[in-house]
Amino acid sequence: xxxxxxxxxxxxxxxxxxxxxxxxxxxxxxxxxxxxxxxxxxxxxxxxxxxxxxxxxxxxxxxxxxxxxxxxxxxxxxxxxxxxxxxxxxxxxxxxxxxxxxxxxxxxxxxxxxxxxxxxxxxxxxxxxxxxxxxxxxxxxxxxxxxxxxxxxxxxxxxxxxxxxxxxxxxxxxxxxxxxxxxxxxxxxxxxxxxxxxxxxxxxxxxxxxxxxxxxxxxxxxxxxxxxxxxxxxxxxxxxxxxxxxxxxxxxxxxxxxxxxxxxxxxxxx
Amino acid sequence: xxxxxxxxxxxxxxxxxxxxxxxxxxxxxxxxxxxxxxxxxxxxxxxxxxxxxxxxxxxxxxxxxxxxxxxxxxxxxxxxxxxxxxxxxxxxxxxxxxxxxxxxxxxxxxxxxxxxxxxxxxxxxxxxxxxxxxxxxxxxxxxxxxxxxxxxxxxxxxxxxxxxxxxxxxxxxxxxxxxxxxxxxxxxxxxxxxxxxxxxxxxxxxxxxxxxxxxxxxxxxxxxxxxxxxxxxxxxxxxxxxxxxxxxxxxxxxxxxxxxxxxxxxxxxxxxxxxxxxxxxxxxxxxxxxxxxxxxxxxxxxxxxxxxxxxxxxxxxxxxxxxxxxx
Numbered sequence: 001x002x003x004x005x006x007x008x009x010x011x012x013x014x015x016x017x018x019x020x021x022x023x024x025x026x027x028x029x030x031x032x033x034x035x036x037x038x039x040x041x042x043x044x045x046x047x048x049x050x051x052x053x054x055x056x057x058x059x060x061x062x063x064x065x066x067x068x069x070x071x072x073x074x075x076x077x078x079x080x081x082x083x084x085x086x087x088x089x090x091x092x093x094x095x096x097x098x099x100x101x102x103x104x105x106x107x108x109x110x111x112x113x114x115x116x117x118x119x120x121x122x123x124x125x126x127x128x129x130x131x132x133x134x135x136x137x138x139x140x141x142x143x144x145x146x147x148x149x150x151x152x153x154x155x156x157x158x159x160x161x162x163x164x165x166x167x168x169x170x171x172x173x174x175x176x177x178x179x180x181x182x183x184x185x186x187x188x189x190x191x192x193x194x195x196x197x198x199x200x201x202x203x204x205x206x207x208x209x210x211x212x213x214x215x216x217x218x219x220x221x222x223x224x225x226x227x228x229x230x231x232x233x234x235x236x237x238x239x240x241x242x243x244x245x246x247x248x249x250x251x252x253x254x255x256x257x258x259x260x261x262x263x264x265x266x267x268x269x270x
Numbered sequence: 271x272x273x274x275x276x277x278x279x280x281x282x283x284x285x286x287x288x289x290x291x292x293x294x295x296x297x298x299x300x301x302x303x304x305x306x307x308x309x310x311x312x313x314x315x316x317x318x319x320x321x322x323x324x325x326x327x328x329x330x331x332x333x334x335x336x337x338x339x340x341x342x343x344x345x346x347x348x349x350x351x352x353x354x355x356x357x358x359x360x361x362x363x364x365x366x367x368x369x370x371x372x373x374x375x376x377x378x379x380x381x382x383x384x385x386x387x388x389x390x391x392x393x394x395x396x397x398x399x400x401x402x403x404x405x406x407x408x409x410x411x412x413x414x415x416x417x418x419x420x421x422x423x424x425x426x427x428x429x430x431x432x433x434x435x436x437x438x439x440x441x442x443x444x445x446x447x448x449x450x451x452x453x454x455x456x457x458x459x460x461x462x463x464x465x466x467x468x469x470x471x472x473x474x475x476x477x478x479x480x481x482x483x484x485x486x487x488x489x490x491x492x493x494x495x496x497x498x499x500x501x502x503x504x505x506x507x508x509x510x511x512x513x514x515x516x517x518x519x520x521x522x523x524x525x526x527x528x529x530x531x532x533x534x535x536x537x538x539x540x541x542x543x544x545x546x547x548x549x550x551x552x553x554x555x556x557x558x559x560x561x562x563x564x565x566x567x568x569x570x571x572x573x574x575x576x577x578x579x580x581x582x583x584x585x586x587x588x589x590x591x592x593x594x595x596x597x
């Protein structure tokens with residue numbers, strides 16, 4: 001079958017795909033930057049340099065720096081556990097990992113409030129001990145950990161199942177200890193999947209609105225993450241400032257995606 | 271950035287914000303559309319020589335009351351409804367004599383539901399009765415979720431009760447028509463404003479006069495006109511110290527100094543400049559050009575107090591539900 005000429009139907013579908021991608025993806029992204037820059041580059045930079053926005057950018061990056069490594073470790077542990085061992089409740093665990101991805105983020109936030117809030121289950125005891133979790137940076141990190149918990153394990157489990165245990169068994173039979181086996185055999189086999197999961201985690205942490213909005217308290221300059229700050233600026237009729245803040249988030253997302261495609265091209269595991 | 275990191279690391283290590291013997295910052299939990307107002311008030315407070323840092327948290331007034339009950343460590347609350355402070359009294363966060371701790375029942379400024387119409391007032395809206403006319407679309411927030419919306423309901427009902435000389439059937443007919451004219455009920459005051467200005471919904475926006483005048487200033491006096499009805503409902507914006515928090519943090523003095531400032535001529539001047547009517551008569555008189563005369567009924571005159579309003583009007587199956595058929 002020759003590919004030299006494409007049928008009309010094919011051309012129509014390809015055109016449609018590009019039109020939809022353009023209308024649904026490229027145009028909104030372009031609008032963000034057009035609005036952000038509509039009063040000139042000077043105003044744009046001043047909007048980003050506004051202390052509350054600058055703080056929100058810092059807080060969002062800080063949250064990602066804490067959450068992504070923790071969830072990589074948790075994800076690797078869980079994937080290791082469910083693909084290398086057989087134990088009662090294994091299927092239940094595999095289903096449970098998916099839970100944070102299945103529930104609405106606002107529900108996740110509310111659950112944390114019911115657990116750790118002043119009127120919640122554990123909140124009063126914590127407050128008695130002088131520990132305040134809700135409406136602090138800690139709460140933002142906790143809900144971010146929750147909503148992004150599945151991403152790394154989700155990437156790893158199918159891959160590790162498919163790879164099987166032959167390499168590891170070979171390493172062990174050749175005298176490697178458990179740590180050497182993990183470091184020199186398992187990890188190189190799964191590193192691209194880990195990175196891919198980490199990138200997904202990072203994207204979600206930076207963009208999370210629903211769960212964070214419930215537990216953050218939205219204190220400007222303290223617990224306002226970038227998505228919350230964007231929404232507040234918009235509600236304050238500061239549309240240009242809002243889009244300027246949004247553009248930084250969009251930039252981070254685009255960088256993440258570029259990183260992801262680079263890794264995909266390089267890793268070629270898919 | 272270093273400071274942020276240090277604070278955040280400390281917060282994680284301790285699981286809490288660090289507690290200093292002498293706090294130099296306080297948190298003001300406030301309602302949604304008051305960001306511009308308190309940015310200006312806080313700048314004026316600093317200019318008056320105060321060294322206290324005022325942090326701001328803004329959301330719907332009732333949502334903020336809930337957050338404080340759940341542990342949002344606000345030293346002071348500046349709400350738009352007395353009933354939201356009552357919730358904190360019930361929860362043991364605010365002492366029950368809070369209203370007598372500051373002048374004027376602890377309400378430094380007030381506003382009332384008023385009208386914003388499109389330039390030239392094409393539908394000829396002059397008073398509450400015009401909002402129930404056929405073919406008029408009205409925007410105001412949902413009274414079930416928004417204090418702003420509740421004030422609007424109470425103001426419209428107060429007007430109708432006078433207009434129809436207390437004939438309850440006619441009052442309810444008017445209110446039912448009014449609610450039927452609302453194409454979409456937003457959950458908060460600012461969302462209703464955005465629906466009217468950005469999404470171009472409706473012929474008239476009913477919201478606080480402070481918001482009406484603020485929108486005209488922000489978005490252009492040539493695009494919108496302000497219409498003041500013949501009568502409206504006094505909407506006092508109360509403030510209170512959150513005793514539980516200020517006692518735990520040792521911040522009572524600086525928190526009280528901040529709230530006291532709101533009642534000073536300087537603080538009142540800032541409120542007036544941001545279109546909130548000041549409780550200080552002298553400052554109000556100085557801004558008479560911005561604030562036309564209006565007759566305002568109070569909750570006690572028209573409804574016999576907030577407790578009665580809550581029980582008779584806003585409880586499930588209450589009088590609001592009888593006219594709010596399109597909710």
